[in-house]
Each structure stands twice: as C-alpha cells, then as structure tokens.
Amino acid sequence: MRSPARLRPVTAAAALALAFTAVAGCTQVVPGRAVAAAGGTSGVGQTPTQEEIELGTAAVRAVQEIWRDEFPRSFDEPWRDIAITVPVHTDDPRTDQPPCVRNISEVVGQAFYCPSADAIAWDADGLLPDLSERFGQAGVTVVLAHEIGHAVQSRLGLDELQARSPAQYPTILLEAQADCYAGMAVAQLRERSIPGLPMGQVELDDAMLALVGFRDPLGVAPDDEGAHGNAFDRVSAFQDGFVEGAVRCAEMTLDNRQFTQRRFGSAADLARGGNLPLTDLIDAVETDAGEWFGSLVPGFVPPTIGEPLSCDTDDLEAQGPTRFCPDDDTISIDRQELAVLHEQLGDYATGTLLASRYALAALDAAGEPTTGTPASETALCLAGAYTSRLIDPVGDFSLSPGDLDEAITVLLTDSWAARDTDGESPPDEYGFERVAQFRSGVLEGSTACLAS
Template sequence: MRLVSARLALLTAVLLVTSACAQVVPGNPVAGETVTRGKVDPGFIRGTDGGPIDQLAATAITDINAFWEDAFPEVFGDPWRELEGGIYSVDTSDPSAAPPPCTEKAADVEGNAFYCPSADAIAWDRAALLPVLQDRFGDAAVVIVLAHEWGHAVQNRMGITPEAERREPRRFPTILTEAMADCFAGSFIKWVNDGESGHLDIGSDVLDSALGALVDFRDPVGTSPTDRSAHGNAFDRVSAFQDGYQQGTKFCAAMTVENRAFTQEAFTSRQDRERGGNLPFDELLTEITPDLNAYYEAVVRQAGGQWAEPRTTPTEEEPDCSGDQGPVAFCPADGSVEVEVKEELPELHAEIGDFATGLLLASRYGLVARKAVGGGLEGEGAATGALCLAGAYTREVFTRQQGFGLSPGDLDEAVKVLLAYDYAARDAVGESALEPGFKRVEVFRGGVLEGIKACGLT
C-alpha cells in the first residue's frame, strides 16, 4: 500500500498479442489430486514420448476439444474446426528435439505453452513446464493452462487474428485477449465440474491449488497495462476465469475494451517501486487503522447506525477473545480488534505482502460495522458480509485520487491470502468460514466490483 497524491485511471489499451502465455514463476510445491478418470493415448501428439505428462495432456485436450465441438456452434453458429497444425510436445532438455511451429529451436519453448496462430497449432514444454505445474499445483493446473491455450485457438476462429490485432490494436489489446482465454478456460472447467466431461473429474475442492498457476502467471508487479506483453495481474486473471466459470462462453466471447475494466497498473513513484509496493508491517498498521475507522464510520452512518471506533490492541499471541478468527480478531464483548504482532501476521505480511495484513484487518472491521447496524455476527451471512465489506473498502482505496491507496500488487496479495487462508471469511466466533478459496475470492470480488451494495449491510 502507499500514500498517493494522484493515481492513474484504469487502463486497458495495449498493442499486440504475444504467442507465449505460460511461464513458470518459482513457488512452493503443493499436493495435487489426480483429475483423470482414464488416460487417453497421446499418440496423436507430435513429438510425444508417450509418458504420464503427455497422457495427462492428451486426456485434457480430448475433453477440451469435445467441449468446443458443442460450445462453439452454440455461441458462434459455425461448426468447430479442428486444429489444422496439430499438437506438439517438446522436450526442451533435448538439444536435438525438433522445434514446433512459430519457433526456430526447441529451446525457444522452454518454460512455455503457446498457441501459434499462423500454423493453428499448440505446443508445450513437457520437460520444464507441464511437470512443474503438476508438481506445484496439481493435475488441474495442467488442464487449465491447456484450456487457456485452446481459448486462443477459439479467438482465431472468432476473427481475432494477428492481422486483426495489428489493424486494430486498441480493440484487441493483449490484456483483453488473455482475459478472454482465461474466461474460456473457466467455462470449460465448469463444464467438467458439472460432470459433462468424458475423462476428467475436477471438483471445486481442487480449484484453489490449480488457480495458483494463474496467480503465478500474472505479470510482474508494476507492469503497465499498456505493455505489449501484458497478460494481467492475478486479480484480473482469476476474475476472468471466475467469470467464465459462472457466466459461460457467451459472456467470454462478448468481452471488449468497452465492457471489461482491468485493475493492473504501473508504479507511479520511485519510492513505491523500490519497496515493491509494500509498507513495513508497523507502518502499515499505523496508516491503515485510522483509514479503516474513517471509511467504516461513513458507511455505518449512511446505513443509519452509530459508529464507535474500535480499540486496536496488539498482542503477541493469537487472539482468543472470541473464538479462533486467526491473527486478527473482532472482540464483540468490548468492541475491540486484537492484532497478533509477533509471529503469524508479520510472517504473512512478509511472505505475501502488506495487503494480506490489510485485508484481514478490513474484514474484522467489517464485523464491527455489522454490529453497529444491528447485523448478525455469527454464521455464513456474517462471514460473507465481513469479507464483502473488505472488498468494498478495497474498492474505495483503489479508486482514490489522493490519500491512502493501493499499490500495484495489492489486489494480487488479496487473491493469494484468500486462496490460501480462510481468516478473512470467518464470523465473530471463528466459525462458518467460507470454503473453498475460490468462493472467498468470488465474494471479495463482489465488494470490489460493486461496492457496499453487494454486501447487504443492514
């Protein structure tokens, strides 16, 4: 987070689409569940070694293609056309491996998966991409990445070609076409989740880990949305995926620069860039506490309630004043907010970023606001309402022209903490937490995109 004197408007215009979409960012491996009910022979994949990773890819591709055989005619009125240029698996660890289309040598594919529009072909690195994804995020992440690349093939059949992009770069910026491909991937995963897939079984319980791939494939913090290769921040990418999951392929196909807003932004000060958009832990607490108080006081008064500023109490142990709410807790008995300042919260702050701390605080202040207007403090409604209000607060600080505001990367930090932890979605007795993280992000997005009206504050 940062103090701002002025902020840039939301920007969406960029220039051209790049072919490489997926590039692995270092992270910690997590256990992933198998998502296949039966393996498909990868013999149709050019360059395959017939191994397990290409079997998974072949299984995913078979169902992705089946999905589009039905969905494409329904959305666009034309039959689906198979990829003319084929599917390529590349062993980038083998110097003698043949290069796929759109490359000069196999090493050009290292760490990547991409759609080549000139050849109407898809290729991936089976040595340094798909197995790394599988190890880090589970089988479902491999499926999502391939479904995203298939989304680019869909765009090509829609007429969003490199030629069209060169003629009308403002109409087809990279950040938009990438969001559309993420959206198409979400539509496919919902189809699988609904039990329509012949070979895949991806329940909502494995999506949190798989979405970690989209988070890691975000643009580096501070990338301008006008950058030629901008793909979007984590919030924008996960949002597009969720929109496809919830709204379907017609919604994705209708995305334009006029109806799609993006939150990605560049750094606007050298100081903010030098510290990566993060305030030190103690400074963040000092700056955000009065800001939260002022915001929620205005919200409560508008709702007809009486605001009493909560006393913020630091503690070296996890708060236990009202059940297990995590390292930040609202204590209904005395109206205070306890903040653990010795271990877990500072560690989250250091590991994820300062808005991990900010979001947890904003959600507990959301419970304070609910109490002030006579709202319930226990149960799913309280947990959902508190998280939604944290999203509404985030919307406020993001859109400010002056004062205390968000830095590039803060919304990504919110997505990370919501996928990994349920603290921001616990009620005032530490229960009724929303599961899975996919749902928590959805509720938070509601507050960010719609503001207070989405949160049912009564």
Template sequence: MRHRSIALIVATALLAVGCTAEIPGRPRAAKVVKKEASSPTVQVRGSDNGPIDKLAATALTDIEEFWTDSFQSTFNKPWKPLTGGYFSVDTADATAKPPPCTQKAADVEGNAFYCPAADAIAWDRASLLPVLQDRFGEAAVVVVLAHEMGHAVQNRMGITPEAERREPDRYPTILTEAQADCFAGAFVRNVTDGKSPRLDINADALDKALGALITFRDPVGTSPEDEQAHGSAFDRVAAFQDGYEQGTKFCSQMTVQNRQFTQRAFTSTTDRANGGNLPFDDMLEAVTPDLDGFFKDVATKAGKTWQSPRAEASQTEPTCSGDQGPVAYCPSDKTIKIDTKEELPDLHKEFGDYATGTLIATRYAMAELAVLGKPTEGEKASAAALCLAGAYTGAVFQRQDGFGLSPGDFDEAVTVLLQFDYAARDAKGGNPVDPGFQRVARFREGVFEGAKKCGV
C-alpha cells in the first residue's frame, strides 16, 4: 500500500522476444503428457533427446496443430509453420552451437524466446525448462512455449519488430507481451477442454503453471512505458485468463485503447524505499477504516443501513464461525477477527501488505452480504466476497490521493489468491472457490466491473 515485496529480476534478450528470471519456489510435480499420446512431429534442433526436449517437442506439436486450426478461423488465412524451426540449447556446454539471434549458447541462459528475424523459437534446456518443470510442473513448460508461439502469431499478424519501432505507441512491449499471454491462455483452454491430442492439464497443474507466469513479471515499480516492460503478475495472469475465457479472436483485438494495465511506477521516494509495503500494524490501522467506509457506501447505495463490524485482534487463528483462515467474519457479534500473532503476520511478511489487505477485504465483504440480506454461506457467497474484495481494490486503485495502492499490490493479491483459499471461504469456513485460477477470475471481475458485477 502507498505511505511493500517480492522482487524478481527479469531481463529480455537483445534481438529476441523472450524472458529470463531466477526461478523461486518449491518442487511441484505435475504430469501433462497423455499416456496414450502419439509421437510428436516437431523436430528440435540441438536436442539431446532427453525428457525435457521430448516434453517441449510434444507441447509444440500440439501448439502448432492448434494454430493450424485457430489461425484460419481467427484471421481468415492459413497458418504458416515456423520457417526457422525450434532450437534446444545446452547452456552448460560452452561449445554448444548458438541458435538464431544469439552470438553464443550462453546468451540463451535462463531464457526462452521467439526470434522474428529467423522465425524460430529457442530455449535453454539446462537452466530454464527443467527448473520450471521441477518448481511448477510440466504445465509451466507448456505455458512458456505457448507464450513464445504467441509472438510468432503476432509476427504473422504484422506486429513485427519494425512495426513496433515505427509505432511504439500502438505496439508497446507491455501490450505485445500481454497478447502473447492471451494467446497462451487460449491454447491452454483447448487443452483443458480435452481437445489437445497429446496434452492434458488439470486445474491443479494450471494453478501451479501460473506460478511460472508470475515469476516472469516485471520488477515491482517498473513503468508500463518501459520499452522492456512485460507486465505485472496481475496483468500477465489477467491476459492469460482472458485468452482462456474469451479465445484467440479476443486476443487478436487487444489494443492500447481497450487494454487496462495495473502496472505502475513508484511515485514517491518513500514508497520506493519500503518497496511499497506498510508494516503490519500500520496496514491494519489504515485498511480497516477504509474498508468500512467503502462498504458503507455500497450498502447506502443499495438502500441499506451499514452496521460497521468491529475489527478485533486475535492471538490465534479465529474460530468464531468455522475455519475461515487468519481473518474471520463472525456473524454472531458482527466482528472481524484478525490473527495478529502468527499466520497473517507471516503471510504479510512473505507476500506483502496487500496479501493482508485482500484477506481482510473478503471478510468485510461477508459483512456486506449480511447487511444486504444476501447469503453468507455457499460457493455463491464465497464468489461474491472475492468479487467485492476486487471491487474495493479497483476503487482504491482509481484514487489520486490518500490511502491507495502501491506498485506490486495487485501482484500480492494474485499470489495469495492462487496459493491459499482463505479469501474464497464462506462465513462458515466452507465452500471455497476452487481452483486458484477461478479465485483470481472472480476477484478480477470486481476490479474491472465494480460491485454491481458481484450481484449486490
């Protein structure tokens, strides 16, 4: 919040479209290749024929087949396969042959990219794809390669490096990266719908794969106008979800006029100095009265009298009404009980101050549902609370003065929503919205469409 932080260094390879990052996280296995899958038809140059290149070849075979069908239906012209092909690079081998757009194999280290000049895709098989697989599952490899193919799609749309240089205001990097994420989401939807011949990605694998997408976000505080901007975690997940839900046609029509980005640069030296994070106690002191004011306004507009819930500190996880996690709405005495001793302070420290704000916002949202006479139990109530928390976040984001969001706050919300279901539990601690992918989607609805979208 303004008055926080997960900093990841992201760099883009020169002369190529790609991303590089240190990959944090815990190992998470998630198989995505179907047992009965037919052999891939894509040929990988420089391959060692090991498991990671076989996975890449399988994924790219299905991605190419998807675009053979989808490009025709989206753009009314046939898909042209990549003329430059696919390159696997062993960056641990100093004698390895470099792929197009690079001078040496080491230039690919930690990277996967599309090279427009050669119409080719290359990846580091030593320190990128296997690390993604270990940390986020095989689906993460699929998502990264589908994103790079998205850049090949753009090249066939006429969004070339020359066009980007000629019209930077029309094709800023943050937009072209979002569009590639969108195209990746459209492909993954094809997989989860069971239409992919060789791949199968379930909800759990998808949630883990989005962890990889978040890893490749820009450092907190990067300006959206930066010529190398790829987007915040929230913006990248949002673009992916739009492709997943809306399809390739929607992605193809993304422009600077119709795409809203939440990424912001720091606007004060104080905010930059603390990474945009308020200390835990300061955050509680600031956010609880602000939430109270926002939800009072929502209730008043609905013709109801808002009854301000009393925010109370708890030395243990609240248990007044089922297991809602470290923050709970207690209908019996209309209080919001907050664990100020253990788990919530730990989450605050690990993810940032707006992870805390997001969880508290959903419990105030439960109080709002009660005031409006809406159900506070069941999955619809859980979804409404997520949406209302998003509506509050969107309202704060629009402010010019006073209590507001800092760069990175949206990312903290996405991270806590993906990794925990606390924000998506009802007032009895049950019926969570699952998977995390859907939790983020409901939150986003509120951010961009306001409280009316939440059914209140």
C-alpha cells in the first residue's frame, strides 16, 4: 500500500515470501516465452520423471485437440496443427537445439511459442518438474495452453497486425489474449474429463495460482515494453476465456480491456516493496474504508476495531484473522495470525480481509443479513469495489504495485474473505468463484454488488 504522508518511513521490506515466486515475462526474442523467477526455484537440476515428461506432451496434444473443434466453431476456419512441439531436455548436453534460440541455455526454465517456425518448446527437465511440484498437472497444462494461445493468435493474423500497428497490439494485450485462450482450453478440459489430465475445482484453482506465479515484476506498467500483466490482469483474462469462450478473447482490444498494474508512486514505497507495517496498514484501512463504506449506507457508523463483547467466540474465530461482530459493531483482529499472513503474502492480503469485514458491517447497517451465501458474495464484491477506488490515487491512501496480486492470492488460497458472521463460507465454493466475485466489484463498482 502507498501510505499517507503522516505514516512513519520504514526500512526496505523483504520480497514476498510466496510459495510461488513472481516470474518475469516473455522476452522480445521469442514472443510468448515464460521465464523462471529471478531468485526462485526453477527446478533445474532435478531429474524429471517419465510421467512429468509425458504430461507436457499429453497437455499439448489435448489442447490442440480442443482447438481442432473450437477454432472452426469460433472463427469459421480449420485449425492447422502446430508444426513443431518439442520437450527440450536442458540437462542433457546431447539435446538438439530447438528452433528460434541461439543456445540451449535460453530454454532453461522456459516455455515459448515461436511464430516464425510455428513451434512450441518447453524445458522438460526444469520448468515442468517445478510446475508439477508446485501446481500439479494443472500448472503444466495452463502454461502450455497459454503458449498454444499464441499459436491461435498467429493463425488469426495477429503477428502481421502487431508488426503494422505495435501501439495497438502491445505485448500486454497479446499476453492477456493468450491467458484468455488458456482459460477457454481449461474449461473444455473440465467438460471432456480427459484421463490423466483431471481439471476439477481444485485443479482449476491450481491453474490460476500458476498464472499468479507468472505475473510481472513489481513496478512494471501496462505500457512498458514486454509487460505481461499483474496477477489480477492475468487471472481476469483467464476467467473471461473460461466463462465466455474464444470469441471473447479474440475481441480484446486496448479500448475494451482494463489493465490495473502501476509503477511505484514514490521512492519510499519502492524501498519498502509496497508494503506498510501491519499496524500502519490497519490504521489506514480503518480510516479509509470506514469513510468509503459509510458513503454506501446513509447513517452508517464505521465499526470500531477492538475486542467484541457480545458475539460467540467460536463464530468469531471461524471468520479467520479478521472478524466482524454485528452485536456490538466491532471488528476484531488476530494480530499474530495477520502478522504471518502479512509477512508471507503482503499487506493487501490483510487489506482484503479487512475490507470484507467492513462490507459485512455495511450490510448490517443497511438491515441486510450478514449470514448466508448472498451476504458472503456481496461482501466479496464490495471488497473489490472498495479496492477499485484505491488503484488510482484519490487521496493519500492507495494501492502499491503488487497489492492486487496479494488480494488475488489470498482469495485463491483461503476462504476467509468469503466467510459470513457465523464463520461459514458458501458451500462448494472455491477460489475461482471468490476471485470472480471480487473482480465484479473491482470492474463494475458497488452498484453491481448491491443490484440484487
């Protein structure tokens, strides 16, 4: 978070301790390339199992089979199979060099599509074992489906369009389209139930977490050359393709696509990695969220942050590290648990959970239920609507680069933000749905949340 000037300066914060490190985007040499994280674990040096080697080939085969049906249905043209699909054994010095690279070392930790050779290649010895270990087969599948998405673009003439009008087709737009096409492919995999490539609800969330791992480094802006998108942008594009299909992906333009990542607004924010200390974050949200949610409900009095006296302790603890007690209009905080979350994911993971509790307080003030699925979903949506106003500064308090990534991560990895005042979250709801409801608020505002 970018803090009000009144907050004290802090020393530089450590990098986010995510289990999946942020990954740099595609290079300009080979469009569509996914590159291993700087300082992260690329998996190089591990010995891939035969199952992991075959998984990449199986995923490419399955996604191409999907496109043989989908491409003519969506674009009224036959699908042309990709000319070269090759797993590259980067640990074997005898490995033949794949197309479009000068040296085999350029493939380490990477997957890419090369339009000039109509080739997809991937590191079978480093990247695939790493993806498989962290995200299961869904991580492997979504990365390769993304690269096949670039092949789809090539078949639709995007290479020529970008060459003629690079400003209209920047890298970030092409990457969003490829994420969108990957979402369509994953949706089809769910419907087809292909043996060896399960794509249930857990795998769907794993696929999205893999995309989070390939977000841009902090501070990259949408108009930077080679920008690919933050976690929010990439997951958003994936969800659009999953829900709406390939035509929706092809229709993406700079006119109808919002990109949310931003540069650092100050040297101080850069120095602390965009993270406020936990106490400062809580104080800032208490003031800012109290005012914003108060604007939604006439007569709303922001809840106080303190120890509740009237609510059942078990219900409160079941809400997670941030809890709203409607009986005495109090938000309570487990600072020890929040400190761990704050350290592991970043400050706006905490901010997202707090925003969802203020949303429940607003529902309570409006005389609406604070329990049940509608309350949970509205709270998620309103947390997104509140977050939207922080993307571009409207005051001293605003998002820093990485904050939306932190929000997406906490929504994918835990149901806390969706829990009602009884500590219950909607049954059979996973991260995909939580992110979708949060996105609705971010993109459409509070009106969409309160429409029902």
